[in-house]
Amino acid sequence: MMSECQIVIVDDDREDQLILLEYFKESGTDNAIRFFSNGQRAIEYLTGLGETCALPKLIILDLNMPVMNGTETLLHIKRESRFCSIPVIIYSTSENETEKRKCLSLGAVEYLVKPSTNLDAQMMIRKFNAYLR
Amino acid sequence: MKKIVCVKLENDMDLILAHKRAMKLCELTGFTLVAQTSIATAISEVARCAIEFGRNAEMVLAIEELSGKKMLMAVIQDTTDFTLRCIEANRYAERLVSNIEVVKTNRCYQVVLRQKLNYPGIITEAKLDLFKHHFEREPPLSPYDELRRKNLLLQELSDRIEKSENGYRILTDSLPLMMFSVDNRGVIKYTNKWLQHFLGRAPRELKFNDWKSFIYPDDHSNFNKELSNALARQTPLSGQYRLKQDASGEYLWHFFSVIPLKNEKDITAQWIGFVVDIHAQKLVEQTLKDNQLLKEIQNQLVDNQAALQDKVVQLNRSNYELEQFAHLASHDLQEPLRKLFFYSDVLRTRYSDMIDDRGSEILNNMTLAAGRMKELINDLLNYSQLQNQSLPVATVDLKLLLLEIIKDLDVTIKEKQAVLVVVDFPLLRGNPTRLRQLFTNLISNSLKYSRKDVRPVIEISESHDSEKITIQVKDNGIGFDAQYRNRIFGLFQRLHAKHEIPGTGIGLAICKKIVELHHGTISATSVPGEYSIFQIELPMLSESAPVSI
Numbered sequence: 001m002m003s004e005c006q007i008v009i010v011d012d013d014r015e016d017q018l019i020l021l022e023y024f025k026e027s028g029t030d031n032a033i034r035f036f037s038n039g040q041r042a043i044e045y046l047t048g049l050g051e052t053c054a055l056p057k058l059i060i061l062d063l064n065m066p067v068m069n070g071t072e073t074l075l076h077i078k079r080e081s082r083f084c085s086i087p088v089i090i091y092s093t094s095e096n097e098t099e100k101r102k103c104l105s106l107g108a109v110e111y112l113v114k115p116s117t118n119l120d121a122q123m124m125i126r127k128f129n130a131y132l133r
Numbered sequence: 134m135k136k137i138v139c140v141k142l143e144n145d146m147d148l149i150l151a152h153k154r155a156m157k158l159c160e161l162t163g164f165t166l167v168a169q170t171s172i173a174t175a176i177s178e179v180a181r182c183a184i185e186f187g188r189n190a191e192m193v194l195a196i197e198e199l200s201g202k203k204m205l206m207a208v209i210q211d212t213t214d215f216t217l218r219c220i221e222a223n224r225y226a227e228r229l230v231s232n233i234e235v236v237k238t239n240r241c242y243q244v245v246l247r248q249k250l251n252y253p254g255i256i257t258e259a260k261l262d263l264f265k266h267h268f269e270r271e272p273p274l275s276p277y278d279e280l281r282r283k284n285l286l287l288q289e290l291s292d293r294i295e296k297s298e299n300g301y302r303i304l305t306d307s308l309p310l311m312m313f314s315v316d317n318r319g320v321i322k323y324t325n326k327w328l329q330h331f332l333g334r335a336p337r338e339l340k341f342n343d344w345k346s347f348i349y350p351d352d353h354s355n356f357n358k359e360l361s362n363a364l365a366r367q368t369p370l371s372g373q374y375r376l377k378q379d380a381s382g383e384y385l386w387h388f389f390s391v392i393p394l395k396n397e398k399d400i401t402a403q404w405i406g407f408v409v410d411i412h413a414q415k416l417v418e419q420t421l422k423d424n425q426l427l428k429e430i431q432n433q434l435v436d437n438q439a440a441l442q443d444k445v446v447q448l449n450r451s452n453y454e455l456e457q458f459a460h461l462a463s464h465d466l467q468e469p470l471r472k473l474f475f476y477s478d479v480l481r482t483r484y485s486d487m488i489d490d491r492g493s494e495i496l497n498n499m500t501l502a503a504g505r506m507k508e509l510i511n512d513l514l515n516y517s518q519l520q521n522q523s524l525p526v527a528t529v530d531l532k533l534l535l536l537e538i539i540k541d542l543d544v545t546i547k548e549k550q551a552v553l554v555v556v557d558f559p560l561l562r563g564n565p566t567r568l569r570q571l572f573t574n575l576i577s578n579s580l581k582y583s584r585k586d587v588r589p590v591i592e593i594s595e596s597h598d599s600e601k602i603t604i605q606v607k608d609n610g611i612g613f614d615a616q617y618r619n620r621i622f623g624l625f626q627r628l629h630a631k632h633e634i635p636g637t638g639i640g641l642a643i644c645k646k647i648v649e650l651h652h653g654t655i656s657a658t659s660v661p662g663e664y665s666i667f668q669i670e671l672p673m674l675s676e677s678a679p680v681s682i
Contacts, residue, residue, distance in 0.1 A: 015472060093468045116471050117478040 006032035006132055010042045010073060011062035011091075016114065020060075023125045029132060038065045039073025046083055055086055058131040061108075063092040063099065071106060078107040087131050091124070134197045134206065135261045138268040142183050142190035142209070146277045151192050152177045154268065155207065158194050161264050162205055163252045172248050175226035175233075176207045179244045182219030187211030196250075196261055203250045204231075210243040219244065311387075311408035314394075315341045322403060333379025349375035349384040356389075367393050367401050373411065386415035458517055466510050473503045505635065512639040515570070516624070519646045524564035526674065531558035531604075534565065535593060538573050545580050551589035558595055561602065562674035563651050571647045572606070574640045575667050579608035581634060582665070599673060601653075606667045612659035621657060 006029070011017055017035050024033060034056075036042040042059070049055065059077065063070035070090060077083050090103045091112040100111040109131075115121040137158060140151045155176045159169035176192070183190035190211040197206045216223075216235045223244060227233045232247040250256070273279035305312050311328035315321050319341040329336060332347055348356055352374040363370035370391040375384035388409045393401040477500050480488070488496065535555050539546065546553065553576070561568075576591060583589035592607045613621065613628055620626050622645040625638040644667075648655040653671035 013468075019475070093471055114471055116474040118475075118482040119478075121475070 005034045006057045007060065007128070008034050008036065008042055008045070008056045008058070009060045010036045010039055010065065010070070011060075012037045012065045013062065016062070019115075019121065020125075023121050024128075027125050027129055029129055039068030039070065039076070041067075042073060043068070043076050046077070047080075055083065057086070058128060059086055059088045060128065061088055061090050063090060063094065063103075071103065074103065074106050074108060089128065089131075134195045135258075135265075136193055136195045137261070137264050138194050140192045140194075141281070142180055142187065142192055144184065146275070148177060148180055148184060150278060151180045154192075154194060157268070157271075158205065158264065161267065162196070162250055162256070164205075164248075168248075171229040172205070172246075175229035175246055176209070178222040178226045179207075179209045179219055179246065182222045183209045183211055183215050183244075186213070186215040186218040188213050190215065196256065196264075197247070199247075203252065203256050204247045205250055206248075207246045208243050209246075210241055212240050212242070214242045216242050216244055309410065311406075313339075313406045313408075314403050315391075315406065316403045317401065328408070331376070331378055347377050349377070351375075363391065363393075367395075369393065373415070376408065385410060385412040387411060458513075467507075470503055470507055470510065474500065474507075477503070505637075509637045509639070512637045512643065516639055516643050516646065519567075519643065519650065524567055524650060526562050527565055529561045529563050529565050529568055531561055531568070531595075532556075534569055535572060535576075538569060538576060541573070542576060542580065545577075549580055549583060549589050551580055551583070551591060554590070554592040554594075556594045558604075559597055559602065559673075561671065563671070567647045567650065571644050571669075574644050575606045578640060578667075579606065579610055579665070581636070582610040582612075583608070584611050584662070597673065601670055601672050604669045604671070606669075607664060609664050612661040612663055612665045613657075614661055615659065618657050618659070622655065 007024075009017065009020060011020075021033065021035075034045065036045065039061070046055075061070040061073055065073075068076075070092070074088055074090070077086065077088060084107075087109045088107065089110045089112060090100075090108045091114055092099070093114050095113055103111050110127070112124055112127070115124055138154055140154055141147055142151060152173050155173040156169050159172050164172065180190075180192055183192075188211060190209065193208045193210070195206045195208065197204045214237065216237070223233055223235070226246060230246045230248045234245045234247070236243040236245055273282060306326040308325070309327060310325075311331060312323070312325040313321055313328055314323040321336065321339045321341055324336045324339060329339075332339070344356065344360075345353060355372065356374050359370050359372050362368070370389065372389050373386060374389055376387045377384050388411045389406070390408075391404050391406040394403050394405055396402045477496055481493070481496055481500075485493075532555060535558075539553055539555075545551075572593075576593075579591045580589060587609060590609050593604065594607070595602055595604045597603065617626075617628055621628065622641050624642045626641070627636060627638040629636075645655050648669055648671070651671050653669060655667065655669050657665060657667050659665040
């Protein structure tokens with residue numbers, strides 16, 4: 001059995017995965033992160049978890065992904081009674097207001113635009129970490 | 134009974150003729166000279182009485198077959214009963230021939246003499262014809278005989294002509310065809326019944342020069358032209374004209390054909406006309422033509438529909454492509470751009486001690502270039518979204534909107550120490566978001582293209598009536614050359630180098646698009662180095678106007 005995971009990050013962008021990992025490391029929460037490159041893999045992982053296993057404390061979802069995109073994944077998670085209480089944060093390149101409203105109405109706790117500066121990235125990690133306590 | 138020859142019995146000359154004929158037939162049928170003489174004498178005796186006492190007597194010589202036996206036969210007949218006066222003659226004749234008989238029928242009194250034939254062979258029908266022809270071909274026995282024959286022939290011909298004329302008259306009267314003849318002076322010489330019936334005029338009442346009262350007024354000029362031509366050249370006239378039917382008062386299509394009849398000196402003495410009803414044919418023709426036209430129109434319609442369908446497909450495709458582009462611009466283009474920003478910022482903030490001044494400058498330029506690209510992408514995205522969106526319409530307080538825009542642009546306005554003058558506006562109907570974008574772009578432009586060392590003054594004014602409103606945005610900026618007044622509204626049209634005045638060349642294209650979506654127009658005038666005026670004309674939409682544009 002793998003070590004207990006606290007954060008599930010679903011993003012097909014390898015670079016963004018590395019950036020997040022680097023900033024999480026900096027903040028000291030790197031050892032409990034699992035990355036998935038699309039929604040379907042993440043759902044498979046979640047459903048495969050044993051009844052006794054502790055659930056992740058946070059799911060971070062990109063929107064634009066192959067196979068199963070962010071909104072579809074969000075729908076799946078919120079429909080499943082076992083996982084629906086896990087907070088989901090959407091983080092995307094898109095600044096589109098319509099998209100943002102849609103995600104929040106589907107049950108995402110937050111909609112964050114992917115960082116453009118060092119400061120943005122640090123602030124974002126801080127927000128993520130807040131859900132781990 | 135086969136008739137061989139006939140002789141009129143009027144005078145003594147006829148008697149001689151009768152005798153001679155009788156002799157000849159006897160000779161032809163094989164009688165001896167003695168027998169010939171006896172038989173001819175018997176016939177002559179009776180004929181003499183007929184001449185003397187009859188009124189229009191005649192003698193017929195014939196061959197008859199009685200119970201298989203052939204007989205020579207002479208019938209002397211008259212319409213008056215001459216037989217009572219020739220009992221003596223009959224008695225005399227009776228002795229010379231085998232049989233004599235008096236026959237009295239209604240108005241025909243006959244003495245019939247018969248003599249058994251002793252012909253050596255068989256008298257066939259052909260032979261009888263030969264006998265008959267013999268008498269016909271026989272040269273005249275005398276000048277009298279010749280005269281007599283010619284008279285008979287003439288009589289016969291005249292009978293035949295009369296018969297044939299009657300036949301033709303019946304024919305022309307019964308044909309569904311109008312016929313007439315007219316002389317050079319326009320006097321109608323002949324009309325058939327159909328023509329009289331159709332025009333409802335007796336022949337006497339018809340005058341050719343009256344043609345205008347029968348022919349449809351619209352056809353007058355054509356008919357007149359053809360008629361003048363025909364008269365001048367003495368050539369046939371033909372054409373299709375509408376002729377008034379007396380019974381119905383309707384004008385029906387007819388085919389006219391009038392032919393000049395020339396005499397032996399090649400001079401036209403009269404004209405013969407035929408007029409045929411072609412109305413049904415004309416109707417069919419017209420219907421076919423209409424059908425053809427209808428078919429052509431239908432084909433045209435089908436073609437147009439197909440073309441329209443093509444256009445719609447094309448439009449949908451380009452709309453789709455545009456949407457795809459918008460999607461690409463919003464996600465796929467923004468994604469690498471964001472990373473460019475992010476990495477350069479990380480470089481600047483985390484690795485600053487490893488970069489020298491020149492490096493920092495390059496890094497700065499890189500960030501600026503990325504910034505321009507971000508602006509370009511956002512503008513393009515904006516523009517593409519305008520193409521295929523239906524905009525909700527609301528009542529807009531333009532003055533309030535302008536004041537909000539000025540507040541948004543506060544930083545730039547303060548920096549440039551610009552003065553903005555806004556008048557009062559009537560309430561408008563339009564899309565608030567897009568109108569805000571329109572005036573933001575125009576005011577930003579005026580601020581951007583201000584003259585160095587001249588305090589920017591931007592005046593926004595209006596004039597309106599119940600139909601439309603005209604809004605002017607006037608500045609005292611650098612202006613532009615008149616030749617660019619249309620080009621500046623095109624996509625990616627820039628008049629200045631990027632390092633002089635930055636911009637994407639999309640702003641005014643967006644403005645134009647927004648105005649067009651509001652069914653209005655935008656134009657620009659300028660004096661370079663003095664001012665620019667952007668003038669927008671929008672229709673004043675009522676409250677009941679559509680809820681989206």
